[in-house]
Amino acid sequence: MNSSFLPRLVNDPFSDPGLFIPFLFEKRALMFDLGDLSPLSPRDLLKITHVFVTHTHMDHFVGFDTLLRIFLGRDKTLHLFGPPDFFERVEGKLAGYTWNLVREYDNNFLLEVNEVHPEKIMTRVYVCKDCFKPKKIASSRPFSGTLWEEPGFSVRGVLLDHKTPCLGLSLIEKISVNIIKEGLKDLGLPVGPWINRFKAAIRSGEDVEKEFPVTWEQKGGCVREKKFPLKELIDKIARISPGKKITYITDVIASAENRDKIIDFSRGSDILFIEAAFLEEDREMAQKKYHLTAQQAGELAREAGARYFETFHFSPRYKDRPEDLETEARHAYGMANLNGRPRGLKAPL
Numbered sequence: 001m002n003s004s005f006l007p008r009l010v011n012d013p014f015s016d017p018g019l020f021i022p023f024l025f026e027k028r029a030l031m032f033d034l035g036d037l038s039p040l041s042p043r044d045l046l047k048i049t050h051v052f053v054t055h056t057h058m059d060h061f062v063g064f065d066t067l068l069r070i071f072l073g074r075d076k077t078l079h080l081f082g083p084p085d086f087f088e089r090v091e092g093k094l095a096g097y098t099w100n101l102v103r104e105y106d107n108n109f110l111l112e113v114n115e116v117h118p119e120k121i122m123t124r125v126y127v128c129k130d131c132f133k134p135k136k137i138a139s140s141r142p143f144s145g146t147l148w149e150e151p152g153f154s155v156r157g158v159l160l161d162h163k164t165p166c167l168g169l170s171l172i173e174k175i176s177v178n179i180i181k182e183g184l185k186d187l188g189l190p191v192g193p194w195i196n197r198f199k200a201a202i203r204s205g206e207d208v209e210k211e212f213p214v215t216w217e218q219k220g221g222c223v224r225e226k227k228f229p230l231k232e233l234i235d236k237i238a239r240i241s242p243g244k245k246i247t248y249i250t251d252v253i254a255s256a257e258n259r260d261k262i263i264d265f266s267r268g269s270d271i272l273f274i275e276a277a278f279l280e281e282d283r284e285m286a287q288k289k290y291h292l293t294a295q296q297a298g299e300l301a302r303e304a305g306a307r308y309f310e311t312f313h314f315s316p317r318y319k320d321r322p323e324d325l326e327t328e329a330r331h332a333y334g335m336a337n338l339n340g341r342p343r344g345l346k347a348p349l
Contacts, residue, residue: 004152004173004199007246009273010039013312014319016059017250019273021171022047025179025195030155032169032248032273034063045070050148052155053082054250055166056089064093068111072102072128077110081147081157083165086115087124091134099131116157116167119143151203153243158265160258162251163290168265173243177202183237189226192216198238201230208234247306250275250313253290259300266304274301275313276325282317291315294325298332309333 004025010018016035022044023029029047033054037045045067054060071078080090090113109128114121115138122138148155151174158168177199184191194214201212208231215225234240247269252258266272276298277291286293292300294311301309311329318325 004176004178005171005244005246007171007271007273009310009312011036013276013314013322013325014316016062017054017275017313018060018063019248020044021246025191025193030171031067033060033250034067035059035061037063037066042070046074048078050079050155051081052147052157052167052169053080053086054169054248055083055162055164056086057164057251060251061089064090068093071109073105073107074109075107077112079112079114079148081114081116081121081155081167083159083167084115084117087113087122087134087138090126094126094132099128102128102131105129114147116143116147116159118159121147151200156265158261160249160252160261161255161290162253166251168252168262169248170265170269171246173245175203176241176243178239178241180237180239187226187228187236189214189237190216198233202234202238202240206230244270246271246273247304248273249300251290252292253287254292254296254300262300263304266300266306269304269306270308272301272304272306272309274309274311276311276329277313277315279318279324279328294328295332298329298334301329302333 004023005021006024007019007021010020017033018035018037019032020040021030027047028049029044031048031051034051048067082089105128111126111132112123113126114123119142120140121143122140124134124138126132126134145156146154147157153171153173156170156172160166160168179195194216198212210230211227212230212233213225213227215223217223245268247266249262249266249272252262274297275292276294278286278293280293280295283293297311311326314322314325
């Protein structure tokens with residue numbers, strides 16, 4: 001999947017959910033859910049700017065403490081999004097610690113917390129130096145599906161039912177700008193931060209006749225620069241295509257309302273990460289626990305027209321036979337003969 005994003009599940013399918021989405025050529029990442037984050041290095045964690053939490057059951061939110069700890073003492077703003085009552089859950093976490101020394105910090109670490117309701121998003125800011133005391137008045141803006149938007153992408157959300165409100169999430173790239181490495185080599189240009197400026201210039205529709213400066217550092221701190229007409233650079237090193245859609249669905253019951261919402265929300269996804277907690281033979285158990293079966297996951301992926309899908313969040317009762325869940329989901333999708341490909345239709349990221 002040619003994209004500016006490289007999504008990967010943090011843990012194996014029997015462990016806590018969490019999707020880490022680093023940006024290609026940038027020291028930046030998004031997170032969908034905050035389960036166990038121990039497989040991620042501190043370097044990876046520090047790339048995270050925005051976190052979207054589906055709901056605050058422990059296996060989806062226990063990693064908040066890990067992230068908070070590594071961000072303390074740094075000049076950063078961490079943006080958090082979650083379903084109704086998210087303020088209360090975050091404040092409960094923050095209230096569990098003693099903050100008497102944070103006033104001595106030189107940095108200005110902020111938590112911007114967004115609580116998503118059916119028709120509005122409410123926002124509160126928590127300042128580390130103020131011991132994370134919540135401001136009593138939250139700002140509010142209308143919500144019609146978009147949680148966050150930037151020139152290159154948007155993150156959309158939908159509230160689903162897990163016997164508690166639970167967010168479905170999609171990252172939608174506006175256009176995909178892929179760099180041709182052979183073109184860089186022909187022009188004698190290195191990979192570097194300038195590529196992000198180059199992509200931003202394309203996405204913002206800058207005049208292609210203007211000169212674009214490519215700058216980079218060599219050993220010893222020497223700064224080099226080459227200038228090209230933007231159009232020439234695009235022709236030689238860029239492949240522009242429609243943007244990709246990455247969708248993440250977990251912890252939902254297969255009710256008629258949820259199914260309709262999930263199919264509509266996931267429609268046209270290039271990759272759909274979808275839970276497959278139980279086998280169809282245990283459908284009654286799945287319904288009691290408000291989860292999907294592998295068959296239901298495959299059916300939803302098929303009906304949404306997802307190009308690829310990957311299953312996760314398996315019940316531990318199937319620890320000795322994960323292939324049964326994978327096979328059931330593949331058959332339901334309609335791809336029984338995949339030459340042994342694992343995990344549904346796994347995207348070639």
